[in-house]
Amino acid sequence: MIKSKPGIRKTDVINRRMFIIGAAKIVVFAGIVARLFSLQINENKKYLTLSDKNRIREWKLPPTRGDIVDYFGNVIAGNLKVYQLHIIPEQVENFNYLLLRLKNLLELSDKKIQRINKLKAELKPWDSIIVSENLSWSQFVKINNYLYDLIGVKPVMTISRNYPFKEAYTHVLGYVSQPNEKEILENEVVQERFVPGMKIGKLGLEKRLENHLIGTNAIQRYEVNAYGKRINQLEHQKGEQGLKIRLTVDTEIQKACGGLLKGKAGSISVMDIYTGDIIAMYSSPSYDPNLFLFGISQDEWQLIRNNPLKPLVNKTLSGLYSPGSTIKPIVALSALENNVINTKFKVKCTGKMELYGQTFHCWKEKGHGWVSLKNAMKQSCDTYFYEVSRLLGVDRLNNTAEKFGLGKKVLGEYFDIEKKGLFPNTKWKKNNLGKGWVLGETLITGIGQGYIQSTPLQLCMMTAQIANGGYAIKPKIIVDNNPLSFEEAKQSMEKGLLYDTETKSFKDKKLFKDKKNIKIVQEAMFSSTNERFGTSYRSRIDDPRYQFAGKTGTAQVKRISKRERELDLELEQIPYKDRDHALYVAYGPYINPRYALSIIVEHGGSGSRTAAPIAKKLFKLIIDRHDLRNKQSNFERITI
């Protein structure tokens, strides 16, 4: 027993120590259970979310843009199904063979092949490479025929922007194309919805209304593995098409404008004189916006860029021209309003006027003799208007002109390229040129030359505001939520009020002091077109249904030297660049007028010879479509 004592003692030590360890074990296991509990029960939601984040990935698909329609509901910017060709590299057996086959079938360039190879190296093998964005139908059929031999190739149908009227609306709508990095970052909505291959508005209303047109992405949810490969599709969430936007424009008239200005550089604007609706707004020459959708080729781009008639310039909104004689109605109105002249006031035109040793010429060398306001307007006598503006002074003239919208943007909030032009006064010259105003400058301002610069749309609006009896209108190109019908607009004007959409109240929008003065100017414009010796008499329409009143203008682009004046060259003998711009502003029908227009033909010679005949052709169409336009109900309400 004594012998075995140490053995027993040793066993005791072992057991005691085991007991301590056993207790420690329980504590440690309890700790692990606690940790499991905290991860799996307490924080389960958090980790479940993280796990879903791991395994579920969303793929955004490009949103479908909203349509843009004209006043009659014709789609002018729509969406078209296009056929694309994708390659999924991981499914391809022999990549080089496939490329060779595709090269022959689609006539791909070597550069394109290089691009595809580069993309293949950059992308994951299960990401598709877009070989062609826009297959023609015959190419699509060809590919489908050989599909058995083209393993890894996927013909895909997708949607792309389309402009069915091609160049007709380019300067109104602009176009869409793939955005660059800066453009994505600039617009938060685009940034959020951007997916490769998506196109955004680059110009015009497409750009301005981007956030309304863009639409929302369709979303596909996939389960992916740790390497990002899609395992299976979980959900497909449909996107919403962007807003449909209705414009005030009339495609028939817009197209006619394009036809009338074919081969010429210039612009036509047509406006409803009561509602301010822009019926047409065409800048010539134009170009086909569809060319930009899939990236324009270098050759085509150079052709547009280097065209001497400058198709890229929106002449209606950002072309600045001297208004020439088309300013004369405003000069006359200003003089009448300020009681500088009356209808009996006469000036003797000898063909020129001397002032401080400087000679100011009338366009008619022999002179017009004694002319009253009506005759001066009819025959566009420069001497009469030199004298009237001398008496009136530039500041009072400027006051009237600015009231009628000169020197201010017409549609500024919609087109950032719009220019505001310039109507000078003494203060402007002092501030900007640092020199005092010279009386001679007043004289040439009175015939629309010199510092004065205006856009075609400004001249159109000016004419519309004379035509409607002298009331301010707010031109618009988008049919908004509560469009005022023309009757409502006209009635409120006759009461001397105009409905203001911004403040939603009727406001006094009179631009005149005495209604009589407007009438005098209107009559003078009528005689200019419809009476013998009128400058646009040859372009008149006698049928009172279409009869219109207007004023021609011929804007010099350079000073006429004495020698040139003596030579009296024919238009064809003058170099194109030196020829005068031809202008014409008009409104009609003369009884119960509805529409105003302005026409500018760059280097067209004279207003009466080149611009006024265009108005004659156009007015018939505009008035013929008047009833149709009236009947058109406001079928859709949108909020912009």
Place this chain on the structure above:
Amino acid sequence: MFQNDRLNNEITLFEKIKNLDYILVTSVILLSIVSVFVMYSTDGGEILFHTKNHFVKLSVFFPLMIFIAFFNLKFWHNFSYVFYFLVILLLIWVSFFGIKSSGSQRWLDAYLFVLQPSELMKVAIILCLAKYYHRLKIENVNSLTSIVVVLSIILVPIIFVISQPDLGTSILIASSGLIILWLGGVKIKYFIYSFIAFLISLPFIISFLKPYQKLRILTFLDPDRDPLGAGYQIIQSKIAIGSGGFEGKGFLKGTQSYLDFLPEKHTDFIFTLFSEEFGFIGSIGLLLLYSIIIFRIIRIGSISRSNFARLFCFGYAFAIFIYIVVNLSMVLGLLPIVGSPLPIMSYGGSSMLATMIGFGIVLSAKINHKQIIS
């Protein structure tokens, strides 16, 4: 006593089978079945390489465990030092002729299978030290010579294993060895002093660590510092376990492992997959199964009459406990990542072999629990 001795020596095969610890054997069988199913899940719900191999290993090593159990405990007592030296020889062999894989040299090519001797050392050191303390008189436990001897027994294999390099296994070997020292009766103050000394020298130890080991410690302290690199494993493991929730995602439905977000899901992170698919309930069940195994081993130790058996059982129970704790703490983000398999569950032949040898010796101790070893 004499009677007993004689009885023990004349124990028949039938009695041996009768005296097997059926609770332990059943638990091991249960654990094996679970491990095969989990391995089937790691293979994506198909019987592929890992499932097949794991099953084959189980069907070889489980009979081996029973075979070992039928040896007389005295044989294991006598064989202890030899076993230890054999494993040391294998470790030396590995350091010269071992197979290199991902920067470390741990494996031997044994033609039929690949052996990792450091795993065997986890059992050998317990066996060796159990015998040493069994023979050591209690008066000499705290003598300088005995302390030096046991520390050398522990340090020699550790030096080989650490130079492979394999920090995880060396820590497990060290803790298996130290626990026998503790059980053997080495003064508690020595443990306290060495622990303090360890804390003080920790900065120096860290400066000797390999860059990837330092990175693991940094990553453990803040897994989010490199979520796609060093911290990836631990973050994904926590996501998998946490997203399992109470009931789990269901067998074969663990998205984290199916979609390959889980690293090393067959080996060190097998518990992560299990816990993702079977949830909190499953994890507690598995822990319970392990607890039963540990408890049974302790129970066998406490009924053993020889201190050799007692020391081995207690030591081995603790070793199993440590393997589980280190592995679970690692996958739960409580410890830095050190390679350590989960016994039986993890894929790996050497680990399973060592575990089964240990169980076999424990079972042998049960059969021969009345035996006294002089």
